[in-house]
Amino acid sequence: MFRSNPSSDKRKMKMRKEAQGDKAMSTEFASAGFTAGQLNAIVKKLGGEESGRQFLRGGLTVSYQKLAQFVGLDGKVTLENFMKCVTSWREQDGVICFSVTSDGTTGPQWVERLKKKGFQLSKWAKDVLNSKDFQPTNGVTTEIAVLKGMLFEDDDRITKKIRAEANRRKFTKPNAEVACLIREMFTDEEIEAMGLVWITTMHEPIKDSDDDPHLLIVYRDVSGRWLYAYYDEPDYLWNRDFGFAFVVPQVSPQD
Structure with missing residues (x-):
């Protein structure tokens, strides 16, 4: 039976925590790639602060009729065009x-x-x-x-x-x-x-x-x-x- 190396175990635990931290950070800061101006524009497209909160609560919907107009040949839609399809009232x-x-x-x-x-x-x-x-x-x-x-x-x-x-x-x-x-x-x-x-x-x-x-x-x-x-x-x-x-x-x- 091999005996565990205390210093090695500590390094593994530290690496595991760092990996978990990176995963949490990527989840928590999904907007890290956006500027403050872009985030503000997204909220305005949603119809303002209250509409933004409604969107987070699932209170806003997407117009699929509009969305179909923006689907590219690759089946993808840009964020800008997607935001045009969010019901903004x-x-x-x-x-x-x-x-x-x-x-x-x-x-x-x-x-x-x-x-x-x-x-x-x-x-x-x-x-x-x-x-x-x-x-x-x-x-x-x-x-x-x-x-x-x-x-x-x-x-x-x-x-x-x-x-x-x-x-x-x-x-x-x-x-x-x-x-x-x-x-x-x-x-x-x-x-x-x-x-x-x-x-x-x-x-x-x-x-x-x-x-x-x-x-x-x-x-x-x-x-x-x-x-x-x-x-x-x-x-x-x-x-x-x-x-x-x-x-x-x-x-x-x-x-």
Whole structure:
């Protein structure tokens, strides 16, 4: 029988601990290859800090319809394209939240951009987009809150009461371009998953060619993926399957 060498045993134990430590480190710091900026970009792609936490809890899902568009010939998908497929919205108490970022696209450019991507636009939507009152921004990230129609009694779901509820929550009017960003951002399947058919962007009304004030509306339908527009009337009664998009104001650190 061989007697163990105490010094050799100590070396083996030390090597085993180091190996275990390396394994733990590789597990704990899976993000070691990313810069702080890249990690921040990933969280923003997920829809912000709360959405990031939801993703860790398994509360966010992946749109496989989108994912299929990015699969290469080798069957792989880049991280950047994968992040585009993560469902980047969250819902709490009948309010759907997500963020959009503008890129300076003008109204006429949106008409062409959406058409090239297979979206359909109503005549009134084109009128709004081609109006001089459609003023885009560039590089502005906006937190959007969509009030679901279910939050209102059927007889109370009128424009002025919806705006009053938004004011009570300290929400503000979005830029009209938000409708285009929402239309491009979400598939009809995702809008259906939200429990909605329509998302009305509650921006400052823009007049169409008949001089009537209109609001841009995202619409999912069997006939296609639509950007629509409808009259902004204070007493108009909306259906339950509508959502109403407003802006969540940013809170400064001193607030």
